Amino acid sequence: MTIRVEQTGVLSRVLALTEKLTPPEKLYLSEKLMQQLREIIENAERIAAPGKRRKLSDFAGVGKDLWQMIDVDEYVRQERESWDRPNF
Numbered sequence: 001m002t003i004r005v006e007q008t009g010v011l012s013r014v015l016a017l018t019e020k021l022t023p024p025e026k027l028y029l030s031e032k033l034m035q036q037l038r039e040i041i042e043n044a045e046r047i048a049a050p051g052k053r054r055k056l057s058d059f060a061g062v063g064k065d066l067w068q069m070i071d072v073d074e075y076v077r078q079e080r081e082s083w084d085r086p087n088f
Contacts (some may be wrong), residue, residue: 018026039061046058 018029021029043062047054047062
């Protein structure tokens with residue numbers, strides 16, 4: 001099975017670096033990737049379960065990858081500044 005993904009510069013560099021790994025390092029890397037994938041699947045299953053009443057804690061960790069490139073301090077500063085601006 002082939003999954004088509006746009007190969008970004010980061011992905012290209014990662015793939016090139018994996019060629020230089022020893023077999024034990026490749027095994028370790030694959031274990032880490034599988035762990036991340038299991039977490040993604042568990043989160044998706046938790047959210048997608050039909051008819052199940054959700055607790056706020058069920059959403060813990062969902063979307064965390066969206067915040068990895070955000071400077072939290074800058075984001076909070078901008079939000080606080082928006083409180084002082086009129087909304088018209």
